[in-house]
Amino acid sequence: MTTRKTRVFSGIQPSGMLHIGNYLGAIQQWVAGQGQKTNFICIVDLHAITVPQDPEALRRQTRELAALLIASGIDPQQTTLFVQSHVRAHAEGCWVLNCVTPLGWLERMTQYKTKAQKQESVLTGLLDYPVLQAADILLYDTDEVPVGDDQKQHIELARDIAGRFNHLFGETFVVPKPVIRESGARIMALNDPSAKMSKSDFTRGHAIRITDTPDEIRWVVKRAVTDPGRDISFSADPDRAGVNNLLQIYELFTGQSRAAIEAHFAGKGYGALKTDVAEAVIEGLRPIRERFDQLITDPAELDRLLAIGAEHARAVADPKIRLMMERVGFVLPA
Numbered sequence: 001m002t003t004r005k006t007r008v009f010s011g012i013q014p015s016g017m018l019h020i021g022n023y024l025g026a027i028q029q030w031v032a033g034q035g036q037k038t039n040f041i042c043i044v045d046l047h048a049i050t051v052p053q054d055p056e057a058l059r060r061q062t063r064e065l066a067a068l069l070i071a072s073g074i075d076p077q078q079t080t081l082f083v084q085s086h087v088r089a090h091a092e093g094c095w096v097l098n099c100v101t102p103l104g105w106l107e108r109m110t111q112y113k114t115k116a117q118k119q120e121s122v123l124t125g126l127l128d129y130p131v132l133q134a135a136d137i138l139l140y141d142t143d144e145v146p147v148g149d150d151q152k153q154h155i156e157l158a159r160d161i162a163g164r165f166n167h168l169f170g171e172t173f174v175v176p177k178p179v180i181r182e183s184g185a186r187i188m189a190l191n192d193p194s195a196k197m198s199k200s201d202f203t204r205g206h207a208i209r210i211t212d213t214p215d216e217i218r219w220v221v222k223r224a225v226t227d228p229g230r231d232i233s234f235s236a237d238p239d240r241a242g243v244n245n246l247l248q249i250y251e252l253f254t255g256q257s258r259a260a261i262e263a264h265f266a267g268k269g270y271g272a273l274k275t276d277v278a279e280a281v282i283e284g285l286r287p288i289r290e291r292f293d294q295l296i297t298d299p300a301e302l303d304r305l306l307a308i309g310a311e312h313a314r315a316v317a318d319p320k321i322r323l324m325m326e327r328v329g330f331v332l333p334a
């Protein structure tokens with residue numbers, strides 16, 4: 001029996017600047033698994049245009065995201081890092097999967113419902129978003145999809161679509177599983193610990209962006225919403241979500257155990273907690289910001305790395321899309 005390394009696929013949208021939720025929920029996991037597993041990380045520009053985007057901003061943000069991912073530790077030698085629109089099989093695969101996916105499955109998606117509420121006119125692509133995501137994952141025979149908690153429903157849908165296609169046309173896809181870490185799966189907004197930190201909320205104080213200056217980080221953390229209590233401990237109590245969120249951020253940036261963290265803060269107040277959290281975030285992000293500032297000065301080098309990534313991705317995705325087309329009954333181009 002031939003054994004192959006575990007295949008990992010994940011994606012991230014080039015819309016808006018990355019925040020520490022993206023970093024702690026997803027990117028840190030991708031970096032940690034690098035080397036032992038076969039990793040594909042995709043900058044999903046086709047997904048980004050499911051809500052209106054300014055073309056020049058999208059182009060700039062796509063390169064910025066590539067630079068930020070590399071600065072965060074994604075090594076293009078070890079991970080296939082590429083842009084989704086560079087690999088045509090994603091759009092083609094989405095079409096084929098559209099034609100086995102019942103509409104009702106898409107109308108149930110909670111992220112669609114939330115995003116649709118915010119749009120004056122809802123684009124067809126927004127409803128279809130999770131089918132494109134399923135194509136992303138299934139084209140690479142993906143075993144594991146490391147994501148934040150908000151993507152769980154989309155990965156479950158990809159599993160259902162894979163199962164249905166396999167049932168209708170014979171074994172074609174590996175059925176993937178989501179990998180969601182316990183801490184960091186859902187980093188909350190600093191100005192409202194009942195809401196998820198989000199790329200599309202630009203209110204000052206909502207998020208910490210990976211490229212924020214130390215002063216901005218101190219400003220945001222100092223104003224983070226906590227609760228009237230005094231106790232500094234990890235907790236699942238929704239009334240204590242603010243303190244719990246700050247502790248998780250501290251845990252993930254310092255790598256310390258929960259017991260050590262609670263001991264460190266025993267007898268201290270929320271002021272001390274905020275000071276220490278801000279400094280841990282600043283120190284954790286410093287090398288990323290420095291490397292990002294360097295990388296972004298050379299867009300040609302970023303484009304070169306992305307072209308290599310796309311070539312590697314096509315080598316896996318192209319045979320798979322041919323197989324899909326063959327299975328559904330197309331005459332393959334000679």
Ligand code: TYM
Nearest residue numbers: 010011012013021022025026044133147148185186187197
């Ligand atoms: P996107 O770009 O919204 O987010 C990228 C990753 O960051 C995670 N994330 C969070 N984790 C913890 N706390 C938060 N507050 C937080 N906010 C975001 C997300 O869960 C995600 O893992 N649909 C995907 C992109 C995608 C994809 C894929 C993912 C397209 N194709 C295939 C996996 C596999 C998305 O919008 O990610």
